[in-house]
Amino acid sequence: MxxxxxxxxxxxxxxxxxxxxxxxxxxxxxxxxxxxxxxxxxxxxxxxxxxxxxxxxxxxxxxxxxxxxxxxxxxxxxxxxxxxxxxxxxxxxxxxxxxxxxxxxxxxxxxxxxxxxxxxxxxxxxxxxxxxxxxxxxxxxxxxxxxxxxxxxxxxxxxxxxxxxxxxxxxSLQSLLGIPENWGVGNKGSNNVGNGNTGNQNAGNGNIGSSNLGSGNTGNSNMGSGNNGNSNIGGGNHGDTNIGGGNSGTGNVGGGNSGKQNVGFGNAGTGNIGGGNKGDGNIGFGNVGPTDTAAHSNIGSGNTGSFNRGSGNTGDGNWGFGNTGNGNIGFGNTGNGNIGIGLTGNNQIGIGGLNTGSGNIGFGNSGSGNIGFFNSGNNNVGFFNSGFANTGFEISGTNNTGFQTTGGTVTGAWNTGLNTTGFGNTGGEVTGAFNAGRYTTGFFNSGEQVTGMFNSGKSSTGFFNSGHANTGWANAGAVNTGFGNSGNTNTGGFSSGNLNTGFGNVGNGPGLSSGFANTGTGTSGFFNQGNNASGFTNAGDDTSGARNAGPDASGFNNSGFGGSGFQNSSDRGSGFFNSVNNGVGFQNSGFFNTGIRNSGVGNVSSFPPDDHGHSGFFHR
Missing domain, CATH: 1.20.1260.20 (PPE superfamily)
Structure with a gap:
């Protein structure tokens, strides 16, 4: 019109x-x-x-x-x-x-x-x-x-x-024919099919908003579960028009992306296609590029810089593999404007040595202390690495073990987050896959400090929760213990009201908490001592799960604060059985790590003297 x-x-x-x-x-x-x-x-x-x-x-x-x-x-x-x-x-x-x-x-x-x-x-x-x-x-x-x-x-x-x-x-016609306004229990609104919804025309359980198809969504017109935003298709997305799982932002397709219009997994930025890219408009895997325009993006893998075509380049405008500098065409060149292989200097044409750096073992390395092929970074083991002290291939980050990764101290692949163990994560201190949230243990989560799958809310333990500090599944409200709740601080299921103990409640319950034997305020569940907590026997505030002593945590048996997972004593981490070293432990991911900023399995670090920790397996 x-x-x-x-x-x-x-x-x-x-x-x-x-x-x-x-x-x-x-x-x-x-x-x-x-x-x-x-x-x-x-x-x-x-x-x-x-x-x-x-x-x-x-x-x-x-x-x-x-x-x-x-x-x-x-x-x-x-x-x-x-x-x-x-x-x-x-x-x-x-x-x-x-x-x-x-x-x-x-x-x-x-x-x-x-x-x-x-x-x-x-x-x-x-x-x-x-x-x-x-x-x-x-x-x-x-x-x-x-x-x-x-x-x-x-x-x-x-x-x-x-x-x-x-x-x-x-x-009036609906009333005449005896058709109920909602089908199910605990709904607020009209034309809902399911239970515990707040809004209109939802099909599912525990949604807040309208026209959602699924459960535990906050927003409108979502198709899936655990989404926070509008018009998402999938689960655990935070933002609008995402397709997939665990994305944070707008218009992403895939898993664990953070930003806008990325296609793939673990990308951080805008318009990236592939996995583990950081920046805008990169095509490939593990590239670190600029964030100003897609016209300067990299095509390939493991590049650091802009407008590179190939893999393992450090600099701008290189075509080939393992070049350090700008405008080089070929392999293993160090300098600017070179055309050839293994050249050192500027504007040269020809073939130089096997490696242009120092202390290299292999071929086509332009960095120093590398073992492998076409590395432009330093102290790498593998090929096409442009970062520092990496083990693997096509890595542009630092101190990583794996492949096609841009983060730091990462064990796995396609990660742009720091201190992470897994695949396709843009969040830091993560154990799992395709997570955009930080301090998370699980899969396809865009919320922070989460243990589980497809959660877009913060500090939740379970599945498909878009609200925060929930224990259970498909809760769009906050601090619930149970399932399908769109209200807050409920113990049970399918309630759109607040502070209820039971099922299908629309109104509000009495008191400051729900559940049984809780001593904190604003709490749901059983035997919790913390405030604004859900779950079972938690002592920390703003906590979900069971038997957590630290605040702001999710999962089970954690004594550290601000983390997720199972039986961790270190702070701000994720994973399983991570602990402190000499009284210090934080930002670990993975399994059985001790100290600070470790990823992987069985690594030990301390501060001082270590300042970054270890990736990989069983480092001391």
Missing amino acids: ANFALLPPEINSALMFTGAGPGPLLEAAVAWDGLSFELGAAASSFSSVTSGLASQAWQGPAAAAMVAAAAPYAGWLDAAAARAAGAAGQARAVASVFEAARTAMVQPIAVAVNRSQIVSLVLSNLFGQNAPAIAAVEGSYEEMWAQDVAAMVGYHAGASAAAAQLTSWQQ
Whole structure:
């Protein structure tokens, strides 16, 4: 539909004066009035007949049942009569608004005369003598344009206001037929199918919003579960229009992406295609590029810089493998503008040594202390690495073990987060796969400090939770212990109210907590001592899961704070059985690590003297 503000007066005026006018609306108003009268008369007659029968010839239980059954029909007839009368009134209102707008419009003949004048003046303006007259006529035309637009604005506002006052017939007909407003228990809103929803037209359990298909969503029109945002397809996404799982941002396709319009997994930035890329517009795996424009992006894997084509390059505009510098074409070159293999310097053409760096073992290395092929970083073991102290291939980060990774101290692949163990993670201190949230243990989570799968909320333990600090699954509310709750601080399932213990509650329960034997406030579950906690026997505040002593934690048997997983004593980490070293432990991921910033399995570090920890397996 065209925007009337952009249309010239020739079109706006012609449309208003050549149409059917207010006649059809006035005829419709007369018809609605007639229908209203007939419906009102039918309601009165129906009520009179039923009451007469019940008070005279027809007595007893059958008569009472008949009167009770007939009452909704009489009520519906009265309601329909009122709605018909309202429709008649609004039709007259729109007709009146139309007549007022047409009166305010410029007559089409006036517009035509103006345009004819301008044509005549222009054709006879051989020496510029008509310039003042042309300006005056054009000024008059602009006033006509403004007058028509103002009239149309008033018409649009009046017609919209009249339409907004029309009431739906659906609710009264639904009541007449005995159709429930919602199908299920614990729903707030209308036309929900499922349990514990807050909103309208949801199909599933524990959603907050409207038109969601799934469970535990917060937002509108999501298809899946545990999403926080709008129009997502999948699970555990935070943002809008994502397709997949565990994405944070907008328009991502895949898993564990953080940013916008990424396709793949573990990308951080905008418009990346592949896995483990950091920056904008990279195509491939494990690239670190700029964040200003996709025109400077890398194509390949393991590149650090911009506009590189190939793998393992450090710098800008390189074509090939393992180059360090800018504008090189070939393999293992160090410098700028070289074409060839193993050249050191600038603007050279030819073939140099096997390696251009120092202390390398292999071929095509331009860094130092490398073992392998086409490494442009230092102290790497493998091939196509542009980072530092990595073991694997196509890595542009630091101190990583694996492949196609841009993070630091990472064990795995396609990760852009720090201190991470797993695959396709953009969050840091993560153990698992395709997570965009930090300090997380599990899969496809975009929330932070989460233990489980497809959670977009923070500090939750379980599955498909979009609210925070939940223990269970498919909760869109906060601090619930159970499943399918859209309210807050409930112990049980399918409640849209707050502070309830049980199932299918719409209203609010008494007290400051729900559940059993909790001593904290704002808490759900069983035997919790912390505040704003859910789950079982947690002592920390803002905690979910079971038997956690530290605050801001999820999972089971953790004594550290701000982490996730199982039986960790270090802080701000994830994983399983990670512990402190000499009283210090934080930001670990993986299994059985001790100290600080480790990923992988069985690594030990301390601070001081270590400043970054270890990746991989069983380092001391």
